[in-house]
Amino acid sequence: MSLPEPVRRDTRLDNYVDRYAARAHGMTASAIRALFAVANRPEVVSLAGGMPNIADLPLDAVGSVVHDLVVDNGRVAMQYGSGQGEPMLREQICDIMRLEGVVAHPDDITVTVGSQQGLDLVTRIFCDPGDVVLCEAPSYVGALGVFSSYQCDVVHVAMDEEGLDPQALTEAIGAVRNAGKRVKFLYTIPNFHNPAGVTQSLERRQQVLAVAKAADLLVIEDNPYGLLGFDGEPIPAIRSLDADTVVYLGSFSKTFAPGFRIGWVLAPHAVREKLVLAQESATLCPPVFSQFAISAYLAKHDWRSQIKIFKEMYRDRRDAMLAGLSDHMPAGTSWTVPEGGFFVWVTLPPGLDSQSMLPRAVTARVAYVPGTAFYADGFGSRHMRLSYCFPTPERIIEGTRRLGEVLEYEMSVNETFGTAIHQGSFKPYEAPGANQT
Numbered sequence: 001m002s003l004p005e006p007v008r009r010d011t012r013l014d015n016y017v018d019r020y021a022a023r024a025h026g027m028t029a030s031a032i033r034a035l036f037a038v039a040n041r042p043e044v045v046s047l048a049g050g051m052p053n054i055a056d057l058p059l060d061a062v063g064s065v066v067h068d069l070v071v072d073n074g075r076v077a078m079q080y081g082s083g084q085g086e087p088m089l090r091e092q093i094c095d096i097m098r099l100e101g102v103v104a105h106p107d108d109i110t111v112t113v114g115s116q117q118g119l120d121l122v123t124r125i126f127c128d129p130g131d132v133v134l135c136e137a138p139s140y141v142g143a144l145g146v147f148s149s150y151q152c153d154v155v156h157v158a159m160d161e162e163g164l165d166p167q168a169l170t171e172a173i174g175a176v177r178n179a180g181k182r183v184k185f186l187y188t189i190p191n192f193h194n195p196a197g198v199t200q201s202l203e204r205r206q207q208v209l210a211v212a213k214a215a216d217l218l219v220i221e222d223n224p225y226g227l228l229g230f231d232g233e234p235i236p237a238i239r240s241l242d243a244d245t246v247v248y249l250g251s252f253s254k255t256f257a258p259g260f261r262i263g264w265v266l267a268p269h270a271v272r273e274k275l276v277l278a279q280e281s282a283t284l285c286p287p288v289f290s291q292f293a294i295s296a297y298l299a300k301h302d303w304r305s306q307i308k309i310f311k312e313m314y315r316d317r318r319d320a321m322l323a324g325l326s327d328h329m330p331a332g333t334s335w336t337v338p339e340g341g342f343f344v345w346v347t348l349p350p351g352l353d354s355q356s357m358l359p360r361a362v363t364a365r366v367a368y369v370p371g372t373a374f375y376a377d378g379f380g381s382r383h384m385r386l387s388y389c390f391p392t393p394e395r396i397i398e399g400t401r402r403l404g405e406v407l408e409y410e411m412s413v414n415e416t417f418g419t420a421i422h423q424g425s426f427k428p429y430e431a432p433g434a435n436q437t
Helices: 022-026 031-039 059-077 087-098 114-126 141-149 166-178 202-214 269-283 288-300 303-328 354-363 393-417
Strands: 109-112 132-136 153-157 183-188 218-222 246-251 263-266 343-347 383-387
Touching: 059 288, 087 109, 087 246, 087 263, 087 288, 109 114, 109 269, 114 141, 114 183, 114 218, 114 246, 114 263, 114 269, 132 141, 132 166, 141 153, 153 166, 166 183, 166 202, 183 202, 202 218, 303 343, 303 393, 354 393
Parallel strands: 132 153, 132 183, 183 218, 218 246
Antiparallel strands: 109 263, 246 263, 343 383
16 A cells, blocks of 8 residues: 655745735845844954944933923923924024034924934835935945835945045946936935945035036935044035935934934925925824933033034044054954044955854954945955944954954965955955055
8 A cells, every 4th residue: 555645844934924015025134233142242342333332421411301301391292293303403403414514494304213214214205116226335234224125226336535436426327327227316424434434525525416416316415423523623514515416314323312213304395395294104203202302402401512522432442443453453454544433444354254254253252244234235245344432442452352363363264275255256346445454
């Protein structure tokens, strides 16, 4: 007697996989968030996350502001509010942006749940599936996640020591349009770039803007770090050069505290109307209590002096990072020298792969973000982002020492056994900075 054929019974972890919208299938976890569980262990020196250091924030002053807000105006501050954001905060945001040369009207500002939501709303109202977004190479991992979630195609544009390359931008626009695709906007971080650490000069901003205007291309200027420069006055924002071509994203996460989750979008009036409608459909209104709290802080506290304190703290940490890299990185390693912000972009010696090296680094109790997280096209394996904003200078020095030992070991393994990485396989746009050691 023959036995019956066995019946195959497949199982799957997600019973709803066939029901999701097509855009949900492209969603992936952030490479940085995936590191948190390991990087937050006390024995690990985390040079990975870009978490602002609020140790120098005057909590007594903030606590007093919040206390008075609840006692004096709690019934308003804890109620629903405007989908566009509270008028008094929008007026204060105009004062803040004026420090970078931006002249704006409060009516053209939409308050958001951090600048991340602002980018999400902008992408939602402009992009259809298959539309192209131009980004620097590398680019902010959170922006790449937004563009992926709306099924956009990201095309990277080369950078150099001054940021986005205008000639490469011109060529990218032409290539995309010749391929029959629509370019919806250029996304750029001109100040203390995340992750590259470089800054566009005023001349470079003018050149990039000229290319965008000639191509009738919208520019999305993401500027969370603009007031955190270590030397001199802020460079005028791209938005200060053209009010019609540029949509500006700002945030209180880096200059005050990220837990309040308040950012904003400054956009041309017609775009602002669409943003408010999108905001209302997403959240009804941005967090009212957070807006009142930040507004009271700005009104009652010397926030300019507080930003100066933050700048000095981050400068000390930047200096520690650069000193540690100079002392501990092996020959063939290079990195950018940021003039502000949170990040250094490291180029590894030939043959090393930051993604495959990460487990060994974590074992050596140091964490970083592999460069591949900042590209939509799989590049960046020879790069890593190091963050100096949160650890103490002493911890930063120790982290670079541990990282240097990992690199030395990887290089010795490659020297002994060879490497499968083809040295000519890296595109020029992978390396925006120098300082070869």
